[in-house]
């Protein structure tokens with residue numbers, strides 16, 4: 001049994017209690033229930049409060065418990081907190097215009113606001129070891145597992161989170177300004193905060209469409 005997630009059901013807003021959306025069933029959950037409830041919260045629906053420093057530390061620590069062929073730990077975290085989020089948004093807006101000077105104002109504004117919602121954004125960076133006997137694909141997969149584990153850890157602590165990339169993750173100028181080296185890849189921005197409203201569910205693939213038996 002997992003402890004019930006410490007969902008922040010009432011957050012302080014101007015001294016008054018504010019109910020914050022919760023999408024978990026009441027009562028204790030076992031691990032499979034928890035996985036059944038897993039879903040992302042769109043970043044635009046995330047707001048304060050974000051994780052406290054000790055909660056974030058716990059999330060990041062648990063997110064590193066991933067399969068890792070060769071024990072290379074080929075990933076790192078880049079924290080983009082508070083004011084840094086707005087600065088990153090400004091960088092994206094400026095770069096969007098550089099890439100396409102005729103970009104509509106609304107599109108540029110969307111880029112400017114990309115990191116405004118969730119109080120904490122963590123960029124997960126793959127640090128590839130080129131030429132290693134563990135293929136790069138496996139190193140990338142381990143980093144992808146870190147991203148997913150971080151989503152789960154955030155949800156386990158009662159927060160909402162979403163894994164986003166967008167063009168910025170692949171843009172050479174943005175990558176350089178974030179300090180990524182030539183053998184590093186930006187695997188995603190994990191936006192973490194409190195869900196303002198119940199997270200939408202989406203249709204999930206049916207297992208029958210995805211499972212087949214291999215017969216020799």
Ligand SMILES: Cc1cc2nc3c(=O)[nH]c(=O)nc-3n(C[C@H](O)[C@H](O)[C@H](O)COP(=O)(O)O)c2cc1C
Pocket residue numbers: 038039040041042162163164165166187188202
């Ligand atoms: C590597 C990766 C990058 C993603 N980037 C984006 C993105 O840029 N924009 C977006 O709307 N969703 C993106 N998504 C999808 C969301 O993270 C998320 O899966 C989606 O909102 C559905 O929610 P779910 O996790 O509950 O299925 C990405 C997912 C992955 C795995």
